[in-house]
Structures are given as C-alpha cells and as structure tokens.
Amino acid sequence: MRFADLFCGIGGFHAALHQMGHECVFATDIDKHAAEVYEANWGKPGGFDVLSDIRDVIDDIPEMDIICAGFPCQPFSKSGAQEGFEDQTRGTLFHDICYLAEKHRPAVLFLENVPNLVAHDNGNTMQVIESRIQEMGYKHWWKILSPHKYGTCQIRKRVYIVCIRDDLVGNFEFTFPKEQHHDLDIRTVLDKNVDTRYNMTEDEICWLDMWEEFLNNVNTETKLPGHPIWADCFQGDEELPGELEQYTKAQLIEIGREWARYGWVQPVKGAMKRDEMIDAINLPSWKQDFIRKNRHLYRHNRAFIDSWLKKWRVLEMDEEGAPIIPVSRTKYEWQAGPDSRSNWENIMQFRPSGIRVKRGDYFPALVAMAQIPVVGWLKRRLTPEECARIQDFDVDGNLGDPFVLGESDQQSYKQLGNAVNVNMVRMIQERIDMYLDGVEDFPALSTQITLESF
Template sequence: MNRPPFEYADLFAGIGGFHAMLDHAGGQCVYVSEIDREARETYSRNWIDPLPERARPVVNTDITLDTPDDLPVGVPKHQVLAAGFPCQPFSKSGYQRGMDEARGTLFWNIARILEERTPSVVLLENVRNIAGPRHRHEWETIIRTLREIGYRVSDTPTVFSPHFLPPHLGGTPQVRDRVFILGTYIGPERVAAELAAGEETAPTVRRAPVEDWQATDWQSEWVLDEDAAIDDLGRYRLSAEETAWVNVWDDLVQRMWSSTGRRLPGFPLWSDAWVPEHTLDPLEMDALPAWKRQILIKNAAFYDSNKRVIDAWRKDHPEFKDFPTSRRKLEWQAQDTPSLWDTIMHFRPSGIRAKAATYLPALVAITQTSIYGPRRRRLTPHEAARLQGLPRSFTFGPQRDSASYKQVGNGVAVGAAWHVFRTHVERDAADLPKALVKAVLGADLNPAGDALSTKAFEYLDEGEERPQAS
C-alpha cells in the first residue's frame, strides 16, 4: 500500500465536506469524530464503508472522550486538522487567557489536539457571526490560543462563499458566507517573533468573485437531478394548497406588470396592511418600532398607488383572505423575473420569499427547503448535497428526509473550503511538508467533480462566454 502524501483528522465531521476535499488532494483520513448518530452513519456510508479495512480511519462519537485533561489525546498523528466546530461562549474573566480560557468549550478540545499533535495545517470553519461584534471576545481568544500553541494565523477573518467561485474551480450556486480560520504551525517562538516584528498575516482570500466570475451568471438548475430519476417525486412537489398560494400571488405580479410595467417592490408586502395611508393613526404609528412603522407606511403608499389593480385582484380571489397569515405576505427579491413561478421560493414564517433563480440562499439546518418554481417542487436532499459540492454518487441511504436536510444545512461547502485551503497551502508552501504541498497544488482545481451538470461548464468551450440558462 502506497503511503499517502498526508494524513488528516476530521473533527465535528458532519457528513464529510472536509473529507471530500482532502481526499480530492490524495490525503488519507486517520480519525473522524462526529457526535450525531445519523450524520455519522451518512459519513460512514459514503466515505468509510467503501474503503478496505486497513485504510479505514478511527471513528469517534464524542471528541471529549479523546481529549482528557490529564492523559494523552486519543487522536493519531496527522498533518492536517479540519474542524467545523460549534461556537460556544468563552468566559470574559480578565484573569484567564488562551488555553485556560478556552477550557470547557469544544474549541478547547481542538486546541488540546493541536498542542499535542501539532499538525502542519489547521483549517477551522464556522458561521460568519463568530467574527462579528457580538463574539469579538471569542474570536480574540481563538486567535490568541492558536498563536500560543504555535500557529501563524490572521487577526482578520477569512470570509468566503461558494457562489464567488466559477464552476471550474468548484463553485456552486449558493450564497453561504462562512468564516475560515487557517493556520500553519511554525512554533510559538517564531509566531512571537513575527508578531513583535509587526509582520501581519493577511486573510487567506478576499470575499470577492474569483476570476471575475459574475454571481448572477449562476443557474440554480445546474444542481438539479432530472425529475424522471427521482424516486417518489410527488413527495417534493407542492401541494394543492401551496400551489394556490403561488398562483394567487403570481396573478398580482402579472397584473402589476400589465398595469405599470413594473414587478412588485422589494420591501415586504403585507396585504393586511393595504389600507389608505391617510387612515393610519399617528399615535398608534408612533408607538410602533421604527422598522414596523416604515413597513406599514410603505404598504399603505403601495396600496394608494395601485388601488385599482389591488382591489380588482382581491375581488377575483376571495379565497385569499383565508390564506394563513404568513401566506398573505410576500417578499419579492426577484427584480424583473416575469413570474413567481420562474423564481426560487421559500415558505417562511415571515412570508413567501421569492428571488431570481440564479444562486440560492444558504442551506440551513431547519426545514425551509428551497422551491424551484419552474419545476414546482422542492430541492431533494440529494440536490441539496450537490449544492454543497458533494458528488452525484453521494447518498443518504434510507434515512428520513428531515435528517438529510439538517445534515446538509450543517455541512461544509466543498468548493469554498478547497479554495481557501489550497490558497493557504500555496501561500505558506515554504513552511509546509513538501509532500502535502505537492499533493494539494497538483490536484485538480475543481474538487466538486460532477456536482454540477455539464451545462455549467459550457462557457469554457465557448471562448469564455458566460453560460446561459437551459
């Protein structure tokens, strides 16, 4: 058996987004930790079960079991540590610092492994808010702790989303801003010396399109499977009630276009607030929060400007008044899209939200599955996995759809993670093992493989013409 160019540990592993990209570079996973049983089963089904017995990693169910206070860590040696770790609050005591302050949080368990195993590269991923003003203390503690252990890291967070990448670099049509923390082990003394010399480490990548890719060129259809290939397709189609909601609102979209030459405005439309503006009670309005007052005023002005169209529409759809309250609200973010049925929709507690069918909103761990209007159905779990850059061969097996959607919503976007990791390795190549550098920089630029349909890549064969929707 040939020795792999590098070995890696996959912590808080989910369903294997980091595994997909590190395997893509030829790495071998030696350790996996994931506490959620169903996610662990999905991980094993796709990444471990197909391997010969001798190549399978150690699988752990709880990282705290392998990172005791007073014993060696139970994680094998490795060169890359990847973790999409949960963010927990740190103590704000002024008497504690670094590793001591991180104690009692799951970040401390990562730090324990880094301190004892000192892998060459650490790659951490978290939600964007971890670097926001409400979590400044946590952010500073994480960076300080990594530096005390001996990792060169940037004060400034690396924030990136897969929709900034063109298809041939592993991009997918999902706006999913995540914070990536990347560090290279150079030892505590050298870290201190570089900091003392004022050597600032810049973020690994900028939050910006790569190779001038235009995010609006995405077509969400590129992650869809053919309807004929989907088992039990009816499970994902909109119900008669949901179809009625969309049809009634779409009729208003069409009437507005015919009457004014414009689609609906971009502020939240609350049909229950469509009253003449002069009927709004100033005293009642002053008592409201400013955001709600502005929405009510805008809706009243919208009604005054379009009274004839709205009244006729209401008269023709008496069933509208019996729609659930949240379905009598619409957030139109689809600009000049001709029809509500041509958009990506979400049925949210705050209303129906519609946007152009370019890139999709971030997948989330709760069930607000995107609806692809042209096919009048929701994305399947398999399509959601492709949206994260996982291959078409990826399977959830027989598990519940709700568990699959949750797992994908908690997952890592393979293309975005690969882009920041590869860029980091290229930048810090002089301080990293040669075999690791050669493997990463020698791998195909696209780690997402066949996650997208072939239509997404047609621009490469057409003199860099931008792709068109099919």
C-alpha cells in the same frame, strides 16, 4: 498529510481533502444519522466509530497534521483581563479544538463557520478566537467566501479561518482563492425525471398564484418593492410609536392594546417589567419601517389590493377562527430583481417568515431547516441529490465512487444544510498546501487583518 475531522457531519472536509490525497485519521460527530452517512462513504477513520462526543474521546484522538472543524458558534466568557483567553473559551467546543492543537501541534487549523461569527456577541467571540489562536502559536487569516463566486450555483457565505503554525509561516502572506466570474446555470444540477413527492402541493401552488396576481398588478409603472410585503399591515392606521424605550409603563400598556390585533404582539400586562413590555409589543425600529413601507405600498395600489385581499380571502378566518391562509404565507419577499415579474421563472423558499423569491441563476443557501428551494418553472423542490450537487458532493461518481446519501430525505436535507461546501474547502486547502510547500504565489508578509478592519 493526516487530518482529524471534527464535528464532521457527513464529511464535506473529508471529501475535499480526500480528493487531494490527504489521509483522515479520526472523525467525530454527535449526530447518529450524519455519522452513519459518513461511515457509509468513508468508513471509520483510524478504526474509531464516528458517532461520538468529542469531549468523551478527545484523549483518544491520534496525532494529525491538520485539524478540520466547522465548529458550533458559542459565546465566550467576558469576565475581563484577569482571565486568559484559554479560560474565556473553557467549556466550549472551540476550547476542545484548542486543547488538541496544543497537545499535538498540527501544522494547520482549518476552521469554518457562519459569517455571523465575525459579529457574534458584539464581536467578542471573534476577538477571543483570534487572540486564542495567536496565544497558541499560530498565525491566522480569515475571509468570508461563497461558492457562487467560484463556479457553484449556490450563494452560501461562510467565514473560513486558516491557521498556520508560527514556525511554518513564510515571509509571505497566505491568501485565499481569488473570486472568478462564472455564468451560472442551475439547470446543470437538475435531474430530468424526479419522483412526484417533490412536487409542490396544491395549497402551495395556490399561494404562489395569489402572489403572482399581486406581482402583475402593483407598481405597474415602477419597480416591485424590495422590502418584505406583509398583507396584514396594508390597512392599519395605528400610530407608529418610534423608540419604545421613551414611554412609561402606562403608555406601553396602551400601545400594546392598540397593536394587539397583530400576531407578533403578545399581551402586555401591568405586572410586567418595562423591558418585558417592550419585548411583548415587539415593535423594533426595523419592523416599524417595514410597516410604514407596506402602508405606503397600499396607498398607491389601494383599489387593486382591496380587491385582491377580498378575492383570495387573504386575511379572513375560517369557522373555527383560524386563518384561511397561514400567516406566514401572507408575507412575501421579492428578491429577484427588476427584470422579472413572475414567481414561476425564479427560485422560491417557503420560510417561517414568509415566501421568499430569488433570481433563477443560483440557489439560496441550503439550511438545516425545512426550507428546501423550489424551482419555479418545474413547480417542485430540489431533491436531496440535487442539493448534494450544489454542495459539490460527488453523488454522480465523476471522481470515483459516488457519494451515497442516507435513506431519509428529511435527514439528507438537514445534513446537507449543515455541511461545508466541498469545492470551497478543496480550493482553500490547495492554497494551504501551496503555502506550506513554499510556493510564493502569495503577497509579501504584511500586517494581519483584524476584526476592527472588517
């Protein structure tokens, strides 16, 4: 079948559908670097330049049987029942998908997005999408899936939406691939000889050694805390205020003054509106809960934590008044379970919110930001080629010509963080092809899943 690859990135949909013999007739993306990588691997489908804004070329897109789209998540209009669902989506990129679907009437719409799409804008976004799909004459199914349940060592939850044109819907339901149990081994994607530029810096190793000592000396008789550890919240004695909405403006000014030493609190001024004061204090209930838990952790490990703070100068300032250790590195989150007590046998990410440690049997989701997973026992980051493997791009040429990444590591990390997982797309497309061929490996037709049943 012929497919159009919208918001195509470097071609995750293309890689999957190409393996199955489908033909790409058009591809578009507004990112210059991603378009260059796409063309280096797939050429110019239909003879069209990949680098383009869909809104500028939408009437040039030829007929297709499948629309593939990992579309951006945008809020829709909420002006009410007086507007149709088409009007509510107007001005969004999802509207452009719908325009093409109504113009060409392809058999299939195959959509992908982050799982938060389901709850985005208090569920309004997903409700409008589902209603608009039905309005256009398609039956649809959706499910949140992750490749680590299908043999790829990356946890990457995404919502996949499969839409079949009404006249092609059989008397049985479409179903997504069944989850499978796999003993994942991340070593299968790691290269033995890697350039030293991927090594951790001396500062990063120092920060991990600092937290390694912490791991080995807190809660030695019990389990490690599962909540984020914030070193600047150990010794505080400020009263936790609870819900800030209950206070007057004068009381909020006093609360802001009391909590002013914390980096997340902005100055609270009398000229501010009450909601602005609450936003500046930035103490939602979940944050107060973490502060409470960190104080509890400190009280039960006071002697060690006091010496640890002093030894590593965790909260001290340099001569210019800047933190000796960046604030984000004084925050730490252990998600590696009860069977480990070492950073160096797990996978880590240096995130803006702190250092996060996860179990060493699969990688956390790649993201477009600079949070490249670090392999603890190798003390280095994943290379772009290794990141491509956990996105199931064939950089090793096992299925033919190897997939070629761009020259910039930074751009490759960004592109792979934005990409769809090739193996997930391929397995779902296999099910789509079976469904259209009438293979009754599917349950009998039943009531459609809706957002309310999620």
